[in-house]
Amino acid sequence: MLVCHCHRVNDARIDQVLAAGGDGVRGVVRATRAGSGCGGCIPMLRELCAARRAETSCAVHPEAVLPDEVLAG
Secondary structure, eight states, rough: OEEEETTTTEHHHHHHHHHHHHHHHHHHHHHHEEEEESSSTTHHHHHHHHHHHHHHOOOOOTOOOHHHHHHHO
């Protein structure tokens, strides 16, 4: 999906930047210029960054040692 029409940046590119350690909206703007034109895509950039942050903060490393009560469910 095209997120920034001014600079032709899509959600896949934004996800790449965030997955590579991009620092939220500012990191996306620096890496892609998305949001630096008319600014109309800033709300969508915020949503995508928040969703990515929530996704990664909830992810459990496959080799993580979990307490028994978590495993018991």
